[in-house]
Amino acid sequence: MNNIEEDNSPFAAVTTHTSKIQRQYQALLDKSTPFVLYRWVGTGAFLGVFFLRVLLAKGWYIVAYALGIYLLNLFLAFLQPKFDPSNELLDNEMEDGSAGGLPTKQDEEFRPFIRRLPEFKFWHEATRAITIAFVCSWFEIFDVPVFWPVLVMYWIILFVLTMRKQIQHMIKYRYVPFTFGKARYGKASAS
Secondary structure (H helix, E strand, O other): OOOOOOOOOHHHHHHHHHHHHHHHHHHHHHHHOOOHHHHHHHHHHHHHHHHHHHHHHOOOHHHHHHHHHHHHHHHHHHHOEOOOHHHHHHHOOOOOOOOOOOOOOOOOOOOOOOEOOOHHHHHHHHHHHHHHHHHHOOOHHHOOOOOHHHHHHHHHHHHHHHHHHHHHHHHHOOOOOOOOOOOOOOOOOOO
């Protein structure tokens, strides 16, 4: 006899079906991982469709503003190192005097830039947020009447101030969150 009884309750059926959908979704995400450009082009196009929806419907400005704030927050996390050098210099000085994250002096060893928010998670969270905002734009309850030029100006000011602060941080601790291909060195001359 088998000691394990099959659970035929509706809860078990829903759980089984949900886990199957989650596995299929994860498999789809895993297959899309190497196609960085296509993923971002698709997300950009979807963002364009959302903004077109907002402009043509002349509403849901607060949803677009909330999406903009969230995407700015994700972008800042994408630009920041996983271990903030300002915190490490203040709190976690090592025995040899070097910080644990990014090199701060010319003679320190190279440590690769590790993002606080990896590119794939940035893409996934951004796409998910755009999807949620798009769905919200079809429900009247989320169409809060606001004067949208104020929201646009406030978002632009917020973007400029936060990016200025981020760029100052990058200059102060000498890190660049982007790499542009493999480093090329001059050809060795044959003598």
